[in-house]
Amino acid sequence: MSWNAGARTKLEVMVLRDTGTITTGDGKDYQAFPWQLGEIVAAYMMLRTLGTTSGLTSIMLNKTFEDGTAAADILSSVLSIAYDASDKFTRLDMGDVSDKQLRRGDELRLDVDAIPGGSDSAGLHVHVLVRVQASNP
DSSP states (O other), X not given: OEEEETTTEEEEEEEEEEXXXXXXXXXXXXXXXXXXXXXXXXXXXXXXXXXXXXXXXEEEEEEEOTXXXXXXXOBSSOEEEETTOSXXXXXXXXXXXXXXXXXXXXXXXXXXXXXXXXXXXXXXXXXXXXEEEXXXX
């Protein structure tokens, strides 16, 4: 999905998800970056079902470089939603992304770092908003 923001840039959305009951671990979903060059603008996290016991559902985004360079976390802090949150949605702004650049072939990995005690959070969706050059395919 994209939105044209003038002739020079456009915004693209990359979606990572874990649709079942959420468990902790690295590599819950992967998404390859298909455009030549881009910059992460923001990341959004949503849960369909909040956990029922105290704690947080926390995630981290990780990037593996197209040249095979080792993966690295790209958020300066985890994205989290508490089990008793009034809103099942949270956003991380561009200032909280430590490594914003993406190149063709880079891969984003969704890691789940923590879940509430009841282990019943479900339906995790993470949307990553990326600004790309309009000339990119």
